[in-house]
Amino acid sequence: MGRWEPDAQGRLLRAALELFSEHGYDATTTAQIAERAGLTKTTLFRLFPDKREIVFQGQGRLVALVTAGVEEAPVDASAEELVRAGLCSLSAAHTPDLRETGRTLDPILASSEELRERAVFKRSALTSALEQALMRRLGDARQAGVLADLGIRAYYAGYEIWVAVEDQRSFTDYVLDELAALQDAARQLHTAGSRGA
Numbered sequence: 001m002g003r004w005e006p007d008a009q010g011r012l013l014r015a016a017l018e019l020f021s022e023h024g025y026d027a028t029t030t031a032q033i034a035e036r037a038g039l040t041k042t043t044l045f046r047l048f049p050d051k052r053e054i055v056f057q058g059q060g061r062l063v064a065l066v067t068a069g070v071e072e073a074p075v076d077a078s079a080e081e082l083v084r085a086g087l088c089s090l091s092a093a094h095t096p097d098l099r100e101t102g103r104t105l106d107p108i109l110a111s112s113e114e115l116r117e118r119a120v121f122k123r124s125a126l127t128s129a130l131e132q133a134l135m136r137r138l139g140d141a142r143q144a145g146v147l148a149d150l151g152i153r154a155y156y157a158g159y160e161i162w163v164a165v166e167d168q169r170s171f172t173d174y175v176l177d178e179l180a181a182l183q184d185a186a187r188q189l190h191t192a193g194s195r196g197a
Contacts, residue, residue: 009047009057011037016054017104025051025112052118055105058093059122063129066090070133080183082137083151086130087175090155094162094171102163127152150186154179 015036019028030051034044048054069089073082109115131148138144158175 008037008039008043009054012039012044012047012054013057013101016051017101017108020108021104025108025115052114055108055115056118056122059125062090062093063125065093066126066130067133070130070137073137077137079134079138079143079147082134083130083147084176084179086133087151087155087179088172090126091158091170091172091175094159099163099171102159106163123152123156126155150182151179154182157182 012033016028016033019032019036023032028051030044031041033051033054034041037044044054048057066086066089069086070082072089073085077085109119127148130151131144134144134147135141155175155178157178158171161178162169162171162174
C-alpha cells in the first residue's frame with residue numbers, strides 16, 4: 001500500500017494490534033508498525049508521538065462527544081437526563097465493528113503497565129469532560145462530580161459486558177443498563193443512610 005492511501009490512522013491501529021498480539025507491546029517497534037501498515041516511520045510520527053498513542057487515538061473525539069451530548073440536551077433536562085445524554089452521545093461512537101477491536105485490545109492492555117497507566121489517564125479525561133459539562137449546565141460542582149463518576153463508571157462497566165457477549169444489543173443499551181443499576185445502588189445507599197440517621 002502506498003502512503004497516500006486513506007485511513008492511515010486506522011491502518012496503524014490495525015497493524016499495531018496485530019503486532020502487539022503476535023509479539024507483545026514492549027517487543028513491538030514503531031518501525032514494525034509503520035511497515036505492517038504500509039507507511040513510513042515519518043508518517044507514523046507525524047500522526048502519533050509514540051506507539052502507545054496509536055491505541056488511544058480516539059480519546060479526543062470521545063471527550064468531544066460526551067461534552068456535546070450534555071451541551072446539546074434540552075434546556076429543561078434534569079440532572080439524570082443530562083448524564084444520559086452525555087453517555088448516549090459517547091457510547092454511540094462504538095459501532096459493532098469496534099467490538100472485535102475491543103476483544104483484541106483488552107488482553108494487550110492487561111499485559112502492559114504502560115498501556116494500563118495510559119488507560120487510567122483516558123478514563124480521567126472522560127470523567128473530567130463529563131464533570132465540566134455537567135457543571136456548566138447544573139451549576140453545582142458536587143453534583144456534577146458525583147454524576148460524572150457514576151456516568152463514566154457505567155460507561156466502562158457497559159463496555160466490559162458489550163465486548164464479552166455475543167448479541168445484537170447496542171453498546172448504548174449496556175451503558176444505560178449499568179447507569180440504571182448504579183443509580184439504584186446509590187438510592188439504596190441514601191435510603192439506608194436516612195434510616196440510620
